[in-house]
Amino acid sequence: MKQKGQALAPAERSPRLPALLRAERILPVSKNRNAECFPDLKAYVVDVSYYSGKLEAYLRYKEIPYERIEVGARQLTSKLGQDTGEARVPAVELGDGRFFTDSTPIIEWFERHAEGPAIISADPYQAFFMRLLEDYADEWLWRPAMHYRWSYREDRTLLGSRIANEVAFDVPLPHFVLRNFFRLRQFAIYVWGDGVRRDTRAHVESIYLGTLDRLTDLLIDHPFLFGERPSLADFGFFASMFRHFATDPTPARIMRKRAPLVYEWVARLWAARASSADGPFVPAGTLPNAIGPLLRDIGRDYLPYLAVNAEAYSMNARRFDHPVGGVVYRHQRTDRYRVWCRERLHEHFKALPDEVQTRAEETLREHGCQESVWRDEPIASNYAPKGRPPLD
Numbered sequence: 407m408k409q410k411g412q413a414l415a416p417a418e419r420s421p422r423l424p425a426l427l428r429a430e431r432i433l434p435v436s437k438n439r440n441a442e443c444f445p446d447l448k449a450y451v452v453d454v455s456y457y458s459g460k461l462e463a464y465l466r467y468k469e470i471p472y473e474r475i476e477v478g479a480r481q482l483t484s485k486l487g488q489d490t491g492e493a494r495v496p497a498v499e500l501g502d503g504r505f506f507t508d509s510t511p512i513i514e515w516f517e518r519h520a521e522g523p524a525i526i527s528a529d530p531y532q533a534f535f536m537r538l539l540e541d542y543a544d545e546w547l548w549r550p551a552m553h554y555r556w557s558y559r560e561d562r563t564l565l566g567s568r569i570a571n572e573v574a575f576d577v578p579l580p581h582f583v584l585r586n587f588f589r590l591r592q593f594a595i596y597v598w599g600d601g602v603r604r605d606t607r608a609h610v611e612s613i614y615l616g617t618l619d620r621l622t623d624l625l626i627d628h629p630f631l632f633g634e635r636p637s638l639a640d641f642g643f644f645a646s647m648f649r650h651f652a653t654d655p656t657p658a659r660i661m662r663k664r665a666p667l668v669y670e671w672v673a674r675l676w677a678a679r680a681s682s683a684d685g686p687f688v689p690a691g692t693l694p695n696a697i698g699p700l701l702r703d704i705g706r707d708y709l710p711y712l713a714v715n716a717e718a719y720s721m722n723a724r725r726f727d728h729p730v731g732g733v734v735y736r737h738q739r740t741d742r743y744r745v746w747c748r749e750r751l752h753e754h755f756k757a758l759p760d761e762v763q764t765r766a767e768e769t770l771r772e773h774g775c776q777e778s779v780w781r782d783e784p785i786a787s788n789y790a791p792k793g794r795p796p797l798d
């Protein structure tokens with residue numbers, strides 16, 4: 407027991423991290439040309455972050471060595487904010503000083519320049535559905551991920567504390583002030599500000615529970631969602647499943663009980679390396695057998711949401727109400743980035759060869775994806791942040 411006035415031994419001190427910049431070199435297990443192609447690559451990440459986990463899993467899979475830099479809150483707003491125009495993680499810095507943000511375009515950029523098995527199928531039909539699934543997973547699982555993290559007391563206490571230690575280590579304020587600040591900030595922006603209330607809670611949780619069931623069905627057939635190696639869709643779902651659902655106390659308890667195959671897949675994907683996990687996707691021109699229910703979720707919930715969001719954006723509405731699944735998410739923020747996501751889906755669809763486009767449209771229609779994304783010119787987002795890598 408410590409006596410009044412007695413100094414704490416180092417091990418007993420609060421575990422706040424002292425350094426301004428924490429860096430670690432992540433080396434691949436096998437040597438491929440990626441080490442030479444991307445010398446001095448740096449990845450700026452946050453350890454609890456949804457999209458950081460997704461990008462890291464990709465770099466690790468492709469065996470692209472990188473310096474892993476956990477950024478602090480001040481660095482995030484000053485250095486990354488200035489260099490990329492966005493105070494967000496993840497960001498990567500190439501050896502020549504170029505900075506890129508946004509996990510999806512970063513992954514697409516590496517797919518064009520890195521060695522190793524492609525994570526986007528060479529078959530355009532499959533590739534389109536991989537992109538659709540990734541976009542859905544990236545954006546539609548964000549709300550349940552934030553809800554479980556910041557609505558449940560046990561989760562928000564733990565995560566408020568982790569963020570105070572791991573992200574705000576460069577902010578000279580007491581731990582309890584930072585912890586409470588993050589708990590309030592994240593809840594206000596990402597739960598309340600995203601329309602999650604008492605009457606929408608059951609719906610937001612059903613998105614997580616349903617997704618666990620859909621992924622389980624896919625994983626009964628194959629080790630990864632599209633077959634014997636990871637695809638872009640795997641990395642999309644990994645974002646929420648790894649850094650939120652498999653690790654935050656409440657959703658992790660649910661995952662362990664309800665979906666052990668998903669729990670196992672999270673570790674499998676984190677450990678997957680291109681030099682060994684390089685098997686084929688399901689045969690060209692086909693989709694995994696169990697994909698139907700996921701496509702139906704996308705058609706019923708996500709694509710109509712993207713349309714309403716884009717509509718609100720075109721009318722300069724900062725907030726809008728969105729009815730889905732028998733409830734209404736009120737006053738949720740209009741999201742310009744997702745207007746851009748919808749434009750990208752449209753571009754990918756339009757770029758398909760005619761015959762593939764017809765088949766893809768049939769599949770979409772069969773699963774209730776009757777969305778104007780495929781037919782009409784989408785609403786323009788004019789979103790082009792300075793940190794975005796070239797798209798082709």
Ligand SMILES: N[C@@H](CCC(=O)N[C@@H](CS)C(=O)NCC(=O)O)C(=O)O
Nearest residue numbers: 455456457493494495496508509510
């Ligand atoms: N579309 C971006 C999203 C990046 C993003 O939103 N990152 C979150 C962390 S997971 C962030 O930096 N948030 C900053 C904040 O909450 O202020 C991507 O895929 O990288």
